[in-house]
Amino acid sequence: MLKVGLRGGIAAGKSLVAARLAELGAVLIDSDAIAREVVEPGTPGLRAVVDAFGASVLDGGGRLDRAALAAVVFGDEAKRQLLNGIVHPLVRARAARLAAGAGAGSIIVQDIPLLVETGQGAGFHLVLVVDAPEEERVRRMTANRGMDEAAARARIAAQASAEQRRAAADVLLQNTGSPGQIRAAVDELWHTRLVPFNRNVVDRRTAPRPGPPVLAGPRPDWAGQAGRIAARIRHADGRILAVDHIGSTAIPGMPARDVIDLQATVGSLAEADALAPALAAAGYPRSPGTWPDAPESPVPDQGPGDGRLHGSADPGRAVNLHVRVAGSPDWRCALAFRDWLRAEPEMASAYLAEKRRVAALHAGDTGCRGYVRDKGAWFTSFAEPRLREWTGAAGWVPPQY
Known part of the structure; x- marks a missing residue:
């Protein structure tokens, strides 16, 4: 089983890459979706959130009011850490169960919004980062999501920097072209690297290295x-x-x-x-x-x-x-x-x-x-x-x- 961690800044194109990987056969585990699942009504996660922050974070139907919760933890680092301490272990445990049930020969792609910030890269065979220039991401957010420019830049500033994402990346896909171009880049990555890598992991063998000795670099990375x-x-x-x-x-x-x-x-x-x-x-x-x-x-x-x-x-x-x-x-x-x-x-x-x-x-x-x-x-x-x-x-x- 090959485990790939997927990360990308807002509006960089991560969802498009994730969807294409799933079409090619990857088992996609979406941490955002799991984070919503583990605080559904009746779950231990929701009870723990209410115990920590009070019933005011629930809506009239007894579901988590995410806007109300965000208002409680926004700007309060201690409360944010408390919330993360409740939700993140539940998300990781659920993701691990999903991965374990996928089968030994599967390629698991786990979409983790805070992969870089939480230092989880060591738990994956590869970390794949999708990126795009900030100006292009701002353009996409204002044109496609109806956000004003100030809000778009604030969302970008709240995430890991481009330098931090690049430092965590084993594979960096620059999404600066058309959707067809990024899908083609994903296809090439899948067939030339992910599939043979997975086969080698399953068979417990090293990748071949044919050819004569060639000196390269020095490479700064x-x-x-x-x-x-x-x-x-x-x-x-x-x-x-x-x-x-x-x-x-x-x-x-x-x-x-x-x-x-x-x-x-x-x-x-x-x-x-x-x-x-x-x-x-x-x-x-x-x-x-x-x-x-x-x-x-x-x-x-x-x-x-x-x-x-x-x-x-x-x-x-x-x-x-x-x-x-x-x-x-x-x-x-x-x-x-x-x-x-x-x-x-x-x-x-x-x-x-x-x-x-x-x-x-x-x-x-x-x-x-x-x-x-x-x-x-x-x-x-x-x-x-x-x-x-x-x-x-x-x-x-x-x-x-």
Whole structure:
């Protein structure tokens, strides 16, 4: 089952995207609709709201008067938090029941108005954000909804900013064209990413990564992507002590293969093995064999005593997830190497030169095994002794857990 969180600013076109995803076969869970359902007459939710705010929030028929409730909580942060504390857990529980009943092979799309504000993105395989320029959204609200401009801008200002939504997005759809154009973009996303991603999650396999090593970037969004993925990995199982961004994409300004390397810290190899089902369900299954593709981290998990390697089931985002024991040599080396290159630009330049040299040697390869083999030789002969010297001189010590 693939779980997609859907978010969009008012008048950005989120409803149109949600409708198209449902037409394509997604199971759509609308949190707004659930929020109304859980406070229907006779529900525990409505009783809790009345207990908290009084009978004045009911209309003459005993139903929730939303305008009256809004007047009570508007401008009062404590009352707003109290209301959210009643309604949000009920909505999440109902949404979880709906998702559980959808079937193992389903693609679940959950439309959550406060997805960004409440930090729920880590609970989804992907967060899809629909956006449009503010002026276009104002135009739509005034033309299609009869709102005046001041009210439209006030509604926009009350929501998460465009920058906050973009920071939370794994996929950003810009809805600046016709309805047909945004539907076509949804179709492409569905067929090229969501459907194969879901198939890989169900089958617990990594997405293939064919082709030779190609250095890209540096991309300014690598750090943000790593942060979102790390949050999902931590959310997958509480036994994970930490998740660190390592490898070349963790070095500011460093061109790299477009693969996010992360290191998950655990207490033992037994824990690393026990985590495998939870990581697979989160979209990061155990990689077959040792290395299906080359890591950007210089310390590959080449044997059963060195850690466990997981990859990404997402065909749109390649990830190497190194699950290693806190304090082990490879765990320590990955963190030290990253910090060394961040601190020493000359060494980062030397590493980049070697990567470019080796990538050129293997430009005609169908995979990356030769690239990682030759790059590893540079690390052993050139980098490792200098890294040991730097850690001693700098007094570098790894994190303590």
